Amino acid sequence: MNRDSLDKAVLAADDDIWRPHVTVATVVPKDGRFLLVEEDVRGRIVLNQPAGHLDPDESLQVAAVRETLEETGWEVALDCLLCVQQWRNAESGNEFVRFTFAALPVRHHEARELDAGILRALWMTREEIAAEAARLRSPMVLASIDDWVDRLQVATAATNMSHVVPLADWRATVEGGPHHMGTTRMSLTPSTGVVDPHCRVHSLDNLHVAGSSVFPTVGYANPTLPLVALALRLADHLLERSRR
Numbered sequence: 001m002n003r004d005s006l007d008k009a010v011l012a013a014d015d016d017i018w019r020p021h022v023t024v025a026t027v028v029p030k031d032g033r034f035l036l037v038e039e040d041v042r043g044r045i046v047l048n049q050p051a052g053h054l055d056p057d058e059s060l061q062v063a064a065v066r067e068t069l070e071e072t073g074w075e076v077a078l079d080c081l082l083c084v085q086q087w088r089n090a091e092s093g094n095e096f097v098r099f100t101f102a103a104l105p106v107r108h109h110e111a112r113e114l115d116a117g118i119l120r121a122l123w124m125t126r127e128e129i130a131a132e133a134a135r136l137r138s139p140m141v142l143a144s145i146d147d148w149v150d151r152l153q154v155a156t157a158a159t160n161m162s163h164v165v166p167l168a169d170w171r172a173t174v175e176g177g178p179h180h181m182g183t184t185r186m187s188l189t190p191s192t193g194v195v196d197p198h199c200r201v202h203s204l205d206n207l208h209v210a211g212s213s214v215f216p217t218v219g220y221a222n223p224t225l226p227l228v229a230l231a232l233r234l235a236d237h238l239l240e241r242s243r244r
């Protein structure tokens with residue numbers, strides 16, 4: 001086989017590879033409710049999490065924050081990757097792989113125009129969402145809420161830290177024992193934290209933070225090992241930067 005026909009064979013084989021739609025979504029809790037959108041999908045009014053397609057050259061995290069803002073007007077801070085879901089739409093035959101993040105609400109931009117097709121953003125309890133099963137855009141909506149609830153129950157049981165939930169009351173619940181951290185929280189945008197994913201202070205080019213204060217959330221286990229890993233990663237990054 002000559003070079004040309006080999007290239008064509010490789011390209012044809014590449015075309016044959018199955019490719020699902022890659023989408024992102026956020027589960028955003030607030031006061032016992034979850035952020036959803038009501039949207040018009042070809043004349044059918046359905047409920048979904050803030051969700052959408054990954055754009056070219058975009059990270060999954062940036063896409064999740066962007067879609068949430070565009071569809072609901074809510075700026076959110078990602079907490080963790082909650083679940084990776086797979087679903088086939090029986091009507092269209094399209095297959096989806098959805099990366100669903102847990103996120104905290106930060107600020108509501110009320111005046112912001114929502115994406116075309118979005119009728120409104122709304123907050124619903126898990127029970128209200130389950131009662132609307134027929135109107136859910138896909139089974140992924142309720143499944144990811146249940147993943148969020150399961151994760152909370154596991155974390156609560158493992159750490160006996162039920163007070164991680166009501167952020168508004170944090171002053172009343174600070175006590176000895178747990179590791180307090182997060183004062184220079186890592187975030188994608190300056191409005192949701194202090195340092196970027198390379199531990200660099202958002203507003204300054206040459207100031208980096210090596211410490212557990214950059215942890216966006218407190219982990220389940222003691223923090224020193226991940227903290228050392230993060231410091232070594234930062235050292236590698238600074239070395240790389242100094243060579244440029």
Ligand SMILES: Cc1cc2nc3c(=O)[nH]c(=O)nc-3n(C[C@H](O)[C@H](O)[C@H](O)COP(=O)(O)OP(=O)(O)OC[C@H]3O[C@@H](n4cnc5c(N)ncnc54)[C@H](O)[C@@H]3O)c2cc1C
Nearest residue numbers: 178179180181210211212213214221222223224225226227
């Ligand atoms: C009693 C106790 C037991 C623990 N046991 C464990 C354990 O078993 N396993 C585990 O993983 N973790 C444990 N931890 C937690 C762990 O020690 C901390 O999470 C970790 O040390 C945090 O590291 P850090 O670098 O973020 O902060 P720190 O170690 O607190 O370092 C911050 C440094 O900054 C300095 N500093 C502060 N302000 C200034 C300033 N303005 N200018 C200059 N310097 C400043 C401080 O003096 C300090 O040296 C324990 C903590 C405590 C208190």
